Amino acid sequence: MLFRYISKRIVELIPILLVISILVFLFVHFIPGNPARLVAGKQATFKEVQLVAEELGLNEPIWKQYVSYMKGLFQGDFGTSLKTGRPVSEVIASRFMPTFWLTISSMAWSLVVGLLIGVVSATNRNKWQDFSGMFGAVSGISMPSFWLGLLLIQLFSVQLGWLPVGGNDSWQSYILPSITLGTTVAAVIARFTRSSLMDTLKDDFVRTGRAKGLSENKVVWGHALRNAMVPIVTMSGLQFGFLLGGSIVVEVVFSWPGLGSLLIDSISFRDYPVIQAELLLFALEFMLINLVVDLLYGVLNPRINLD
């Protein structure tokens, strides 16, 4: 039953991905700017640019380019990067893991902290715990991450000398980027938890629970929170997807070799094959995360019918 559901959902992804591939291809090719000139270089002559365009197949009509791109894609060939001449699959693979681990380490702490703040705020409505929790959350959402990143570098790397400024060669180098990246996520989750839990705490079953003498902890953590989780899980899934796309700002500030800094590099170089592959990957990631989120709904609330 569950297996059938999952395979059905995965089969449904294929036509969606096809449509996305067309959109992405058109979108990428319609950005003004000629990659041949950028590949040939700043001081190249017209002839050289023409030669490069010919070699890269950029003089073909766009539908022909799309067909040959898709042909390659079905054979698992994502093409070669225009900028470096390396296979795109290799380029993306080398950048995926740093982004993935950074995402995991940011999500891990921000989920815990966000939930805690949210629950404490909701159960202590209008008290000092609520004020400080929400003050922190609003600051976390409003603070530009490049500014927070540079501030953390200034304090922990330059003044105190405890942590490295950049790179991803040790566990210490994960700390500052994941604080920077996770702050917004924690803040968003805290706000969602607070409002969702406050709504649930008004429900009848909570009153029933209290009436039959359950401890307040058990009411909140055991019953109310579980029922309040659906919107929180949805939001966390979205955040997870965004982070997996690589944060351009945080990766640039911490010189992190991930997908975000690769994307910005590729766009400014008009590296079509790399941009296309990255955008397709992001779309796929989101679709898979949505699937997982849907499955979690079923676990949290068995009344939600997966079919």
Next chain:
Amino acid sequence: MFNRRKVFIFAASLIILLVLFSGCSNSSETKGKDSTQGTATKEGNDLTIAVDANLISMDPHDTNDTLSGSVQRTMFQGLFGFSKGMEVVPVLAKDYKISDNGLVYTFQLKKGITFHDGASFNAKAVKVNIDRLANPDNNLKRHSLFAMVKSTEVVDEYTVKVKLKKPFGAFINNLAHPAGRIISPKALEKYGKEVSRNPVGTGPYKFKEWVPGDHLTVVKYDQYWQDGYPKIDKLTFEPTPENGSRVAKLKTGEADFIFPVPPEQAKQIDGKNGIEVKAEPSIVVRYMAMNSMKEPFNNVKVRKAINYGIDKEAFIKVVKRGFGKPLDSVIAPKTSFYSQQKVYEYNLEKAKQLLKEAGYPDGFKTTLWGGNNSTSMKGMQFIQQQLAKIGVDVEIVPMETGTMSEKIWSTKPKETELEMYYGGWSPSTGDADWGIRPLLGGKEAFPPKSYNTAYYSNDKVTKLINDALLTAKPDEREKLYAEIQKLIWNDAPWAFLTVDYTISGKKNYLEGVYLLPDGSLSTHDAKIVK
């Protein structure tokens, strides 16, 4: 929702706390300033250099960014190279002769030099490399610098002859260009195009590893031919695009050398945390081209008026934070065959008078195109302000690189909408030819073919430029280029702005690492002073 009074008290107390906190951190910073003036210390014999962009390729023949070229310099050498002052000096070549007709170059090579993979450096290795560059079928980005080569001939083990299709006066400069570096013929055979990821040369360091976007590492080559070099065991390059983070790496000692240093922070970090900032004139010229095919710029009086209407000293102070010099020719002083001209002094009266004579007593409206990074924007805004004073109303159109290439280099000269263009140029061969011909060399250089964004075409100048290439005699070339520079200066196709500075920062225990005027890095003499 919240009680307003409570919220107010809470917010107020938080703000007070924040102010107190920042006060504390300020005072600790001032304390830091006094105590960190001595020499910084360094353990070990490895260096880290933080740079501002990602590396693209390690194949010198297929590279057109200065940064990749700088990293290649640690591993590769050419027959010739540039000294600190941008003069051409022999490196792998010992001596050379040029035939009287300027067509045949004969090179004597140094003996006893080996590549990192054990192959020996000889005439055959040189032939393999020059043939590779000269063959258009190889689609190498630097083919154009060697397109004039007809054939290469091995005379004996250490003598090689290069024949040209027609005389080309700047050929030795082209060989000294980073693209003229010699790759191990064994590696070329083994890796083909993949040599860009597996660099093997004769330089002081050999390749260890490259994790794109993260770092590239080279290590000491024990059989290096110059005794006593290199003095460093391991050299790591780390791309760090964010200015603030790059400076932070230098402060913490995670990097021993960084470039470029953002001009805004240069003065602020100099002399603290054991940091030394160095700023030196480059060969990069900063200019504003005016489309001389279009009204009103087809009138030389208008072009001169614009030149008189811009205060270069103020430009340097405001836009360059003091790091620059007024440009006093088409090329910078450290480019060969430079000849100084008389700067168009800032003179509003004269500018207005010239505009009146040209028939624009009330000025005119125009557009200025340029890059969209903050430095270019600042430059263009400054020009906008200055020209407003003589009645010229400038609209700034910032563009990102790809868009700019589309707008300028995909359009025929007659159809272009370009009126004024804010640009910079670094003649990477260090020779006057590459500083003038692509930019102002007549119709042949108009976009999309080349970089004549002023659409400047003076037949006399174009002829002189071509004449100067047909001879390899320095004194003749000197005379011709002096004449060319004078003529162009008087035609004022550009608003001549500045010669840029290169700015780098290092820890004060480090010596022998410096930027050349072309903006590339030299690490050959690097050493750590204990």
